[in-house]
Amino acid sequence: MVTTDEKGPLTAKKKSVIIRSCDGDEFLVSESAAVLSTSLKKILEEKEDRLIHLSDIDNKTLAMVIAYLSTHADDGLSDDLKRSFDQEFVSGKEFDVLKYLVLATDTLQVTCLCYTVAKKMADIMKNKLVEWVRREFDIQNDYTPEAEAEIRRLDAWAWDDRQLEDD
């Protein structure tokens, strides 16, 4: 059982863990940052092992998640600063980068970041026509024109251009 309590001068140095990505690179992370991920917290509670291997998260994505965790573990930063960091964190990122991030945060159970990233992905799709979404994400329309028309007919209200968008 690992605790985050620091007792005596011997353990005064902050505890840290090593996280290895699927590419084999290793990252040194403070324990206070690692435990912000519910999955990592569980692993650390279950075994003494200081090395955690994540077989499905690549270097680039892991580095980003760790940067997020470390910032949020910093007690010196105000909540406002953390919020603006979050906004900054997802702004300008490509959809594919966000996709790996959302998968990683889902695996690692970092609820806040998962929310921020999913919201950002939705913002990219918001107020866009179906044709735009298909083109942007390379979605092959495998419906026949008749089948598509039938689906539109079933929920005709959703295709009424007079509908206003919600806030």
Add this chain to the structure above:
Amino acid sequence: MEKQAAKRREEDGSSSMDRISNLPQPILHHILSFLSQREAIQTCVLSKSWRYRGSTRPYFEFRERCFNADKETFLSVMDKILHRYHDQKISVQKFLVEMSMVDSESISFLEKWIPLVILNKGVNTFILNFLSYTSAHFALPSIVYKAEFLKELNLKRCKLSQLNPLDEVLFKHLQKLSLTYVYIADETFEKIMSSCPLIEYVNLEGCEGLKNIKVNKAHKLKNFDFDDYLISKEEDGLSIEIDAPTVESISIMGRTNWFHHHKNFPYLKCLHLENVRLSTKSFDNFSFDYPCLEELELLFCHGFEEFRLLSRSIKHLTIAVDRSIKAAIDATNILHFGFISNFLPSISFRTTSSKWKSRIHLMDYVDVHYDASSSFLKLNELLKALSRSEISLHIEDHPLVVPDTYTGFNKPVVVENLIFGGHSSSSFPTFLNCLFHICRPKKIGDESFLVEEIEWEREDEQRAEFLCKNLLMEREMRRYFWQQDLEEVSMEAFDRNGKNGIPSRGQVCQNVLCQTINSNKIFAFD
């Protein structure tokens, strides 16, 4: 079902080459949850693998005002979608319905579906709002109390039924409770509060039926907002009692008695009280009761005509009163002090703060017993008490009667900003004379251009002209004693579009709609 699922997986496989479709369903549902119901439904035509995603996301959100059809269609569309959820055994996590009016059709729709949505267990957010001011209250089915996974309950114009002693409220996960124009009795509110140990946020606005609000043993409460600005038919107002050691922000607006004696709020950062009855003793143990309080707003509260306030934590303090008060304030770390009234107070201010601002806003002089010369003396005293801060003085309307003799004033106090408002009158020059005996502004502005809607009237132009003439153009004429102290005066003028233009010396301000006499130094200071 099995077959269908297998078929869907097959279809997923065929289109897994694109950039989004192969994300796991829960993640896609999460992403879709940020879209409107309409946009979510539209994703059904993207491709076959998207056929049921948008229509099976566990979020049900419909707003009548966004729905461009009649109420019947609105209800039938909602009915159809809820049927789909019900048939496919999808539990709704978020239920949001916003309508204008309660009528028999909406009642039968809600009475049919609310129990089904609640009994399906999954609902964590329940929002039911009726927006029309003339709408009747919708009697919420008591089955809602059984929603044990509920985290957020938000109701507008609903009526919460009286609970029997045996009725159970299963809100053990509830974090956020927001009731607006809701009819709720004291006992029901108390029972709900005592059933939700995790409650963090309580918001009560314009609720009816409440007389004594008690929030006891809310050990996770962070925010408490109460707003009763319209209702409160009670003669003595309501009473509010909060026992929540973790609370960080309290806002109470309305005729209420707030019982907080012997209560200590170790984490309270923000306290906003408006129209609340306090007592002189309310502030006696201030540093002990509110050791972390940073922001205190006391707006038109009663019962504390004379008080002492001692706090090391306060950074922002705003007091608005409709009577004269006497206060001794000792705020070591103050950053901003605001005072709003038509009655000049007697305030002593102590602080070790080196850079702080104060803003004095004097409203219309409505007091019939107004005594101009004692009023100027009081203003002089107030400015002196705040003289170590960067003062902004806003005079909304100047008095019609101004004393001719000026005696007993202290040395003029430096004021960063002096702003005039209201309507000008012929007594303005005398008033200004008097004012410049007690303060020397660095900048002079006019309210008329701070507030966009204000019509620029002839009187305001006169004031602008007077200032422009005597501060800038004809300052050498020495008509007034203060003109000899004038330093580098410059003027910025704006037209209605906010365009900046400096009028030439000869140009009288006739076409200038707004102005600031703006210089680092209007006056020569010692």
